[in-house]
Amino acid sequence: MNLDKILAISGKPGLYVLKMQTRTGFVAESLTDGKKITVNLKSNVSLLSEISIYTYEGEKPLTEVMQRIATKENKGQAMSHKEDNTALAGYFKEILHEYDEERVYPSDIKKVLNWYNTLQSKGLVTDEAPAAASTSEEIVAEEPAKKAPAKKAKAKKEE
Incomplete structure (x- = not known):
């Protein structure tokens, strides 16, 4: 991607x-x-490409996080960013189990999922x-x- x-x-x-x-x-x-x-x-x-997500070990590039979402969803749509915060946090934990829950806010998770779904709908989610x-x-x-x-x-x- x-x-x-x-x-x-x-x-x-x-x-x-x-x-x-x-x-x-x-x-x-x-x-x-x-x-x-x-x-x-x-x-x-x-x-x-310059955005990263905080993890307990350091930072993960957004590209890698989006690749994990694409793998989990088989390049399909991810969970809607309009779900409640608990559901979003649980979903994100499945994608990136080591993300720093104190520094990654629900609003950040909503942005990532919204961005992923936008890119996916435009056919930009690829293995590239x-x-x-x-x-x-x-x-x-x-x-x-x-x-x-x-x-x-x-x-x-x-x-």
């Missing part, structure tokens, strides 16, 4: 796919309705392993565009 271009944008419902970088931010397309939006670089944006190099490229793509001209200016002064 490749989550390298999948974004969660604070204040915006659902998930988005990173389409391209612009001078002032980037363009993302909603997975729910297909509408494209421009996102400012100051917006709080999370790449799903993420490419390690593309994650760093995506982070670079989100850096402000004004850094590049500053380097050119320094090079001119040295000449």
Whole structure:
């Protein structure tokens, strides 16, 4: 499952796919309705590939947690994120028995299940392993565009 271009944008419902970088931010397309939006670089944006879940031994990448859900559900839909907190915690315990119950809140479990079900409904739950190099490229793509001209200016002064 490749989550390298999948974004969660604070204040915006659902998930988005990173389409391209612009001078002032980037363009993302909603997975729910297909509408494209421009996102400012100051917006709080999370790449799903960079998110981890707390466990007693450390942290587990979200990609691995979603793979476990896909395996359990045979790549089908997971439990609805609208179930009660006790049922959600029990389900999540089956998926990731070592998750830290004090640091992983029911709201976090709801997000993970909602995100998984969204990705599954769009056919993005696959056996494809993420490419390690593309994650760093995506982070670079989100850096402000004004850094590049500053380097050119320094090079001119040295000449």
